Amino acid sequence: MISLHSKQFLETNIKGFIIPSEKVAHVQIGNSLEHALLVLTKSGYSAIPVLDTKYKFNGLISSSMITDSILGLERIEFELLEGKKVEEVMVTNIPRISIDAKFEEIIELLVDYPFLCVIKEDGYFEGIMTRRIALKQLNRHIHRLNHFL
Numbered sequence: 001m002i003s004l005h006s007k008q009f010l011e012t013n014i015k016g017f018i019i020p021s022e023k024v025a026h027v028q029i030g031n032s033l034e035h036a037l038l039v040l041t042k043s044g045y046s047a048i049p050v051l052d053t054k055y056k057f058n059g060l061i062s063s064s065m066i067t068d069s070i071l072g073l074e075r076i077e078f079e080l081l082e083g084k085k086v087e088e089v090m091v092t093n094i095p096r097i098s099i100d101a102k103f104e105e106i107i108e109l110l111v112d113y114p115f116l117c118v119i120k121e122d123g124y125f126e127g128i129m130t131r132r133i134a135l136k137q138l139n140r141h142i143h144r145l146n147h148f149l
């Protein structure tokens with residue numbers, strides 16, 4: 001009985017649980033690092049997605065990637081922020097998931113990544129699946145299982 005319920009949970013589609021693109025703080029590839037740092041600081045998130053002008057997903061950028069890129073020998077060279085672009089600093093080698101993904105796949109990935117970007121086949125950005133949402137659902141599932149014990 002318990003294993004049947006766990007299987008059902010792991011096979012649940014993530015569709016109803018993602019944060020949709022319009023609610024996700026993001027920057028665009030052509031933006032300056034100064035703008036990106038402003039968005040990161042104002043939103044309060046440590047890393048956010050990078051999109052192109054057509055809202056296709058390109059990568060991720062974080063505050064630490066930005067500071068690292070302007071780190072001089074003796075000081076942080078803040079004057080470089082305006083001239084550098086997001087695309088020079090962002091990372092692209094990160095997992096992407098589809099809207100058809102199931103909890104089984106994403107829980108494994110969320111061990112290493114705080115959030116996963118949900119991308120359509122044509123590259124358009126659909127939203128993110130966060131560690132918080134996944135843990136919340138897992139917690140609900142564990143508490144439901146307790147009723148069977």
Ligand code: 4BW
Pocket residue numbers: 019023024025026043044045046047048049114115128130131132133
């Ligand atoms: O502004 C915030 N609002 C709320 N409600 N929670 C926040 C906020 N900032 C941080 N948190 C909490 C969340 O629980 O701290 C965790 C770590 O944040 P992070 O990574 O290091 O900025 C948050 O965990 P989470 O909800 O599982 O989110 C995991 C990561 O997903 C965040 C951030 O990089 C990204 N993220 C989440 N919501 C986002 C977002 N990026 C852009 N736009 C969003 N709406």
